[in-house]
Amino acid sequence: MSSTTERTFIAVKPDGVHRGLVGEIIKRFEQRGYKLLALKMVQAEKKLLEEHYKDLAQKPFYAGLVKYMGSGPVVAMVWEGLQAVSTGRKMLGATNPLDSAPGTIRGDFCIQTGRNICHGSDSVESAEREIGLWFTKEEIVQWDHHSKAWIYE
Numbered sequence: 001m002s003s004t005t006e007r008t009f010i011a012v013k014p015d016g017v018h019r020g021l022v023g024e025i026i027k028r029f030e031q032r033g034y035k036l037l038a039l040k041m042v043q044a045e046k047k048l049l050e051e052h053y054k055d056l057a058q059k060p061f062y063a064g065l066v067k068y069m070g071s072g073p074v075v076a077m078v079w080e081g082l083q084a085v086s087t088g089r090k091m092l093g094a095t096n097p098l099d100s101a102p103g104t105i106r107g108d109f110c111i112q113t114g115r116n117i118c119h120g121s122d123s124v125e126s127a128e129r130e131i132g133l134w135f136t137k138e139e140i141v142q143w144d145h146h147s148k149a150w151i152y153e
């Protein structure tokens with residue numbers, strides 16, 4: 001199976017921001033080799049969060065999830081690279097941090113599903129939808145247009 005270049009939507013949730021884990025989470029994606037295409041800190045509107053998590057609207061934890069995600073600023077990002085979606089999910093770890101392997105972000109920094117510090121898209125389709133919800137086209141850098149001039153003289 002060949003790997004393809006993908007984009008994924010990664011976010012540091014309010015508890016991750018509050019706990020000072022923004023840099024740690026960015027660092028892991030940078031050091032793995034992914035490219036940062038967009039980043040912003042957002043106090044998300046309830047409407048955006050409800051739309052973001054609309055597939056979970058019937059779950060008993062939905063209202064609490066939306067409230068938690070709106071309880072403080074979120075750091076929203078777009079990362080690009082080979083298999084960014086599935087590898088990003090591996091780097092985050094399992095949804096329930098008690099099942100997240102040590103070495104993953106959740107496995108290293110949290111213990112509660114309801115406070116699991118980070119979000120990552122679960123498919124290429126979800127990534128496209130989520131990137132479109134959180135970012136305008138203008139906010140996403142066309143890195144390939146810049147990188148040669150930027151890194152090399």
Ligand code: DAT
Pocket residue numbers: 056061065094095113114116118119120122
């Ligand atoms: P993930 O964030 O790993 O993609 P998900 O999309 O199934 O997981 O759920 C979104 C978020 O909702 C998850 O990160 C934390 C919260 N959540 C999921 N299951 C939960 C549960 N059983 N109780 C409380 N919160 C839950």
Ligand code: MG
Pocket residue numbers: 120121122
């Ligand atoms: Mg999910």
